Amino acid sequence: xxxxxxxxxxxxxxxxxxxxxxxxxxxxxxxxxxxxxxxxxxxxxxxxxxxxxxxxxxxxxxxxxxxxxxxxxxxxxxxxxxxxxxxxxxxxxxxxxxxxxxxxxxxxxx
Amino acid sequence: xxxxxxxxxxxxxxxxxxxxxxxxxxxxxxxxxxxxxxxxxxxxxxxxxxxxxxxxxxxxxxxxxxxxxxxxxxxxxxxxxxxxxxxxxxxxxxxxxxxxxxxxxxxxxx
Numbered sequence: 001x002x003x004x005x006x007x008x009x010x011x012x013x014x015x016x017x018x019x020x021x022x023x024x025x026x027x028x029x030x031x032x033x034x035x036x037x038x039x040x041x042x043x044x045x046x047x048x049x050x051x052x053x054x055x056x057x058x059x060x061x062x063x064x065x066x067x068x069x070x071x072x073x074x075x076x077x078x079x080x081x082x083x084x085x086x087x088x089x090x091x092x093x094x095x096x097x098x099x100x101x102x103x104x105x106x107x108x109x110x
Numbered sequence: 111x112x113x114x115x116x117x118x119x120x121x122x123x124x125x126x127x128x129x130x131x132x133x134x135x136x137x138x139x140x141x142x143x144x145x146x147x148x149x150x151x152x153x154x155x156x157x158x159x160x161x162x163x164x165x166x167x168x169x170x171x172x173x174x175x176x177x178x179x180x181x182x183x184x185x186x187x188x189x190x191x192x193x194x195x196x197x198x199x200x201x202x203x204x205x206x207x208x209x210x211x212x213x214x215x216x217x218x219x220x
Contacts, residue, residue: 043114043200046211087153098155098209103152
């Protein structure tokens with residue numbers, strides 16, 4: 001069964017303090033790994049899709065990387081507006097649905 | 111704005127009642143997905159429709175049902191509501207890859 005584990009559950013950073021969020025996955029035939037950002041009470045907002053090990057994608061202060069077992073979301077010099085829950089999800093060739101992790105709740109203090 | 115719309119935004123109802131949540135996908139997307147998100151659980155996949163046909167089923171209760179109409183909008187029907195059904199319900203749509211989420215319907219069962 002596909003599984004996604006995100007760590008840490010919560011992360012508090014000072015503004016400008018770079019860090020990484022981890023997403024470990026177990027899937028039979030990765031079709032895609034997805035990162036989303038979710039603000040409280042809102043729908044998840046799509047950030048990145050990664051398809052194969054070694055792939056990297058960047059957007060502003062965020063950079064996502066992928067290996068055969070995990071993905072990292074690196075946040076460089078974060079700002080308070082980056083505070084949100086970051087969700088990781090995987091899709092396999094065996095299933096049509098996406099399996100989501102529980103998320104990492106990021107708080108960036110000014 | 112993801113282009114996915116959901117109505118209503120909020121719904122308050124009593125136990126035992128039945129409600130219908132509505133979703134309009136992004137223009138051109140044939141797939142619609144329904145998710146439930148409660149405080150103690152992450153995003154739980156309920157069901158997927160593709161061009162009017164059920165494509166995948168997740169942890170959807172027998173009291174819940176969905177359909178997708180010829181104009182591609184979808185409805186999620188929740189019946190015999192229980193207190194534990196209180197949650198955020200999200201609809202997402204996709205063409206082939208990443209899913210784009212709507213703003214959600216917050217259901218409160220009293």
